[in-house]
Amino acid sequence: xxxxxxxxxxxxLKYQVIAYExxxxxxxxxxxxxxxxxxxxxHKTNNGKEYKAVRDFKTHKDxxxxxxxxxxxxxxxxxxxxxxxxxxxxxxxxxGEEFTAPAQVTDEVKQxxxxxxxxxxxxxxxxxxGIEVCEEIMPGIPQVTIFDTAFHQTMPAKAFLYALPYKxxxxxxxxxxxxxxTSHMYVSQEAIKLLGKEPEGTKIVTCHLGNGSSFAxxxxxxxxxxxxxxxxxxxxxxxxRCGDIDxxxxxxxxxxxxxxxxxxxxxxxxxxGMLGISGVSSDFRDLAATAKEGNERSQLxxxxxxxxxxxxxxxxxxxxxxxDALVFTAGVGENDVNTRAEMLxxxxxxxxxxxxxxxxxxxxxxGDISKEGSKVRVFIIPTNxxxxxxxxxxxxxxxxx
Ligand code: AMP
Numbered sequence: 001x002x003x004x005x006x007x008x009x010x011x012x013l014k015y016q017v018i019a020y021e022x023x024x025x026x027x028x029x030x031x032x033x034x035x036x037x038x039x040x041x042x043h044k045t046n047n048g049k050e051y052k053a054v055r056d057f058k059t060h061k062d063x064x065x066x067x068x069x070x071x072x073x074x075x076x077x078x079x080x081x082x083x084x085x086x087x088x089x090x091x092x093x094x095x096g097e098e099f100t101a102p103a104q105v106t107d108e109v110k111q112x113x114x115x116x117x118x119x120x121x122x123x124x125x126x127x128x129x130g131i132e133v134c135e136e137i138m139p140g141i142p143q144v145t146i147f148d149t150a151f152h153q154t155m156p157a158k159a160f161l162y163a164l165p166y167k168x169x170x171x172x173x174x175x176x177x178x179x180x181x182t183s184h185m186y187v188s189q190e191a192i193k194l195l196g197k198e199p200e201g202t203k204i205v206t207c208h209l210g211n212g213s214s215f216a217x218x219x220x221x222x223x224x225x226x227x228x229x230x231x232x233x234x235x236x237x238x239x240x241r242c243g244d245i246d247x248x249x250x251x252x253x254x255x256x257x258x259x260x261x262x263x264x265x266x267x268x269x270x271x272x273g274m275l276g277i278s279g280v281s282s283d284f285r286d287l288a289a290t291a292k293e294g295n296e297r298s299q300l301x302x303x304x305x306x307x308x309x310x311x312x313x314x315x316x317x318x319x320x321x322x323x324d325a326l327v328f329t330a331g332v333g334e335n336d337v338n339t340r341a342e343m344l345x346x347x348x349x350x351x352x353x354x355x356x357x358x359x360x361x362x363x364x365x366x367g368d369i370s371k372e373g374s375k376v377r378v379f380i381i382p383t384n385x386x387x388x389x390x391x392x393x394x395x396x397x398x399x400x401x
Pocket of ligand 1: 209210211212239282283330331332335336337
């Protein structure tokens with residue numbers, strides 16, 4: 001059974017076709033710069049065929065047509081007929097409080113996604129466009145939405161409510177929603193399997209460290225706290241995002257530099273974090289290389305990241321009342337040996353001990369880097385949001401029965 005997974009962004013469309021039974025990725029593609037100059041399409045199949053070309057995509061509809069053409073083409077195709085696609089799973093950024101689980105696309109669901117536009121002004125409209133274009137071009141194929149926020153909806157009010165006047169929660173929905181939910185769910189479920197336990201009674205801290213980073217505390221398989229907030233700007237400093245700062249800094253800089261809300265938003269989202277501190281790069285590989293050459297601000301950015309991460313891990317262990325396993329995932333978590341070691345340094349008193357040889361030799365694949373006898377297991381689990389979306393799509397539609 002073949003499932004199409006789509007991530008529709010404001011000017012891009014990413015897709016994968018996954019074979020449910022074998023979990024094999026049959027093809028993966030990207031249409032970028034849609035509606036901008038020189039739109040580009042790339043498409044790769046599991047039998048090594050690769051396509052890359054400048055295309056004339058004016059709209060997402062053009063991109064979906066191109067995707068269908070490529071998937072069914074003689075040279076680069078992986079299906080003979082569109083009917084072989086049994087369902088489509090769409091990634092949607094924000095489901096607000098409306099969605100605690102995946103949902104099959106209906107008019108009501110589309111309406112609810114529209115109600116969440118305010119929370120994901122860049123992503124949600126683009127996600128909905130992807131859904132509507134697929135409905136038009138591939139009618140009759142069931143579609144499912146998977147929300148980045150849904151996994152975190154199990155957080156209790158004490159974890160999700162901000163200490164602002166309560167009316168802002170009631171009237172405007174201001175609260176912590178959390179993101180990277182599909183990733184935190186996927187890696188925590190995989191960690192529970194590695195522990196050989198049922199979800200009930202397990203305590204796990206998941207560390208999704210990439211260009212965007214977030215942590216989640218997962219108890220009994222359910223999220224009880226996470227670091228991102230109303231938007232993905234909150235939590236640990238990230239590639240270009242500032243993460244948590246004193247909120248009074250915002251009006252202070254706005255007044256001092258005579259900035260409007262969009263300008264300060266841009267500074268906090270695009271010019272801060274690792275890039276803002278180092279002045280060098282948002283990329284952890286560049287930071288490590290320049291720090292090694294003696295760049296003090298690159299080293300400082302890395303130190304801030306690992307120090308803040310350590311504090312979050314320890315506080316989540318307190319929130320959980322203990323921990324069975326930590327999981328590192330995403331670009332930095334899966335590959336950056338030094339960041340992992342630094343972040344865990346000093347947490348031995350909590351039963352977290354890693355084997356430095358195992359850590360140094362494990363990149364980008366599933367494994368356990370904890371020391372023999374460590375009370376807490378430390379897993380590396382590459383995230384696979386597309387596979388998780390495909391599996392959740394099949395489950396919701398009952399297609400595997
Ligand atoms: P992601 O957003 O999950 O794709 O992660 C992107 C981040 O992962 C970038 O900052 C990369 O520098 C970092 N990254 C990817 N591979 C490595 C690696 N081998 N070592 C260190 N950092 C890496």
